Amino acid sequence: MDVSVILxxxxxxxEGFKTTLELTVLTLCGGLFFGAPLAFARSAQAALxxxxxxxxxxxxxxxxILMLIFWIYFLLPRLVGVAVPAYAAGLIALIVFNTxxxxxxxxxxxxxxxxxxxxxxxxxxxxxxxxxxYIIMPQVLSNMTPALLSQGVMVYKTTSLxxxxxxxxxxxxxxxxxxxxxxxxxxxxxxxxxxxxxCAVISRISRKAEMKRAYGFQVGRGV
Amino acid sequence: xxxxxxxxxxxxxxxxxxxxxxxxxxxxxGGIAAIVLGTIFGAISAIPSRLARVACEFYVEINRNTPxxxxxxxxxxxxxxxxxxxAIFGLALHQSAYLAEVVRSGIQSISKGQMEAGLSxxxxxxxxxxxxxxxxxxxxxxxxxxxxxxxxxxxxxxxMTIAIPELTFQTQHIEAYSFRGFEAATAATVIYLLMSFxxxxxxxxxxxxxxxxxxxxxxxxxxxxxxx
Numbered sequence: 037m038d039v040s041v042i043l044x045x046x047x048x049x050x051e052g053f054k055t056t057l058e059l060t061v062l063t064l065c066g067g068l069f070f071g072a073p074l075a076f077a078r079s080a081q082a083a084l085x086x087x088x089x090x091x092x093x094x095x096x097x098x099x100x101i102l103m104l105i106f107w108i109y110f111l112l113p114r115l116v117g118v119a120v121p122a123y124a125a126g127l128i129a130l131i132v133f134n135t136x137x138x139x140x141x142x143x144x145x146x147x148x149x150x151x152x153x154x155x156x157x158x159x160x161x162x163x164x165x166x167x168x169x170y171i172i173m174p175q176v177l178s179n180m181t182p183a184l185l186s187q188g189v190m191v192y193k194t195t196s197l198x199x200x201x202x203x204x205x206x207x208x209x210x211x212x213x214x215x216x217x218x219x220x221x222x223x224x225x226x227x228x229x230x231x232x233x234x235c236a237v238i239s240r241i242s243r244k245a246e247m248k249r250a251y252g253f254q255v256g257r258g259v
Numbered sequence: 260x261x262x263x264x265x266x267x268x269x270x271x272x273x274x275x276x277x278x279x280x281x282x283x284x285x286x287x288x289g290g291i292a293a294i295v296l297g298t299i300f301g302a303i304s305a306i307p308s309r310l311a312r313v314a315c316e317f318y319v320e321i322n323r324n325t326p327x328x329x330x331x332x333x334x335x336x337x338x339x340x341x342x343x344x345x346a347i348f349g350l351a352l353h354q355s356a357y358l359a360e361v362v363r364s365g366i367q368s369i370s371k372g373q374m375e376a377g378l379s380x381x382x383x384x385x386x387x388x389x390x391x392x393x394x395x396x397x398x399x400x401x402x403x404x405x406x407x408x409x410x411x412x413x414x415x416x417x418x419m420t421i422a423i424p425e426l427t428f429q430t431q432h433i434e435a436y437s438f439r440g441f442e443a444a445t446a447a448t449v450i451y452l453l454m455s456f457x458x459x460x461x462x463x464x465x466x467x468x469x470x471x472x473x474x475x476x477x478x479x480x481x482x483x484x485x486x487x
Contacts, residue, residue, distance in 0.1 A: 100413035235324035
């Protein structure tokens with residue numbers, strides 16, 4: 037084992053890592069931003085929005101993310117008529133992919149709140165805004181937290197696939213160094229750790245939150 | 260304005276079919292290995308033993324919390340495996356971790372009383388597992404396991420990064436030859452979608468059949484019990 041190869045190239049790796057983090061955060065925010073309306077459409081009464089959103093969600097979920105990345109990477113320049121940077125195409129693909137998964141999370145979060153809560157709050161004299169702010173939102177958020185955390189882990193791991201269209205994220209940065217230095221064992225062990233440690237920690241937090249929530253239900257202390 | 264040129268797909272049909280074949284090979288070999296490994300690890304982690312649980316958790320955590328592409332590169336470049344073994348082994352490691360979790364929670368969802376009841380009627384622990392717990396857990400496990408099987412199919416595309424000529428790789432091939440990457444990617448996406456919908460439909464049919472068979476078995480049993 038020769039750790040110096042990692043120490044020597046740390047600034048370059050760090051630069052890539054920043055791109056990875058940036059992609060992760062933007063993808064998560066974008067996914068929620070577009071996923072929330074999709075979730076509302078999915079749980080709508082009318083058949084048209086319901087089936088339309090279902091078709092979108094299922095199509096995205098049935099497509100490999102790599103295919104989605106290539107597809108958007110090829111499609112975008114043809115739609116816009118000018119060259120589109122790989123970073124933008126990759127980010128859009130990641131957001132599209134994450135939107136489908138986020139929509140299901142938001143939908144589950146909304147549906148987990150019992151409608152009788154609204155009636156009770158209204159009967160208790162709360163305004164619509166107060167009901168939403170103090171009764172609905174806290175429940176929706178706490179119900180969604182575990183799933184959102186695991187989704188964050190998944191997005192963080194998935195950003196590594198952006199490698200295929202040449203965006204220099206953390207993984208690509210590592211492979212560039214590997215091509216130059218031929219220290220695959222050291223480099224890919226380090227790469228695995230950089231992905232493993234945050235993911236393992238956040239997965240654990242997510243599971244704890246899930247257990248706490250289940251416990252809250254069990255002893256009837258609300259959520 | 261860009262003009263779509265779909266006949267390109269017919270020109271390169273041999274390449275697309277070759278890619279599809281490789282994808283299917285990866286899917287079946289990786290998928291079967293993942294099911295076997297996942298069932299073994301899932302069943303072991305349901306055993307009430309601290310050592311077994313910790314060992315399985317270790318396996319599951321390591322494999323779930325690293326991207327598949329990192330595992331493939333590790334196996335291919337650092338570990339020095341050939342491309343195909345690396346891809347199949349990597350896929351199996353990755354997906355078996357998710358399947359192990361599915362199997363474990365399926366087994367644990369069957370009430371403990373059933374094991375105790377089975378043991379008290381004189382069946383051995385293995386017999387209770389084989390005859391009572393597994394058949395019930397199987398139906399519970401089927402839907403989430405199907406999701407993972409579909410994930411396996413989709414994840415075979417990552418094997419292109421270690422130069423395996425599967426379906427996604429071949430669309431790049433077509434792009435390189437004809438600059439018709441968009442048409443090729445669309446065709447490949449449709450193929451993936453058809454396959455994953457096919458798997459879901461098959462799983463739904465299997466689940467429905469299993470449930471109705473069990474229901475019939477129950478009602479026959481009740482008929483026999485009922486005084487006539």
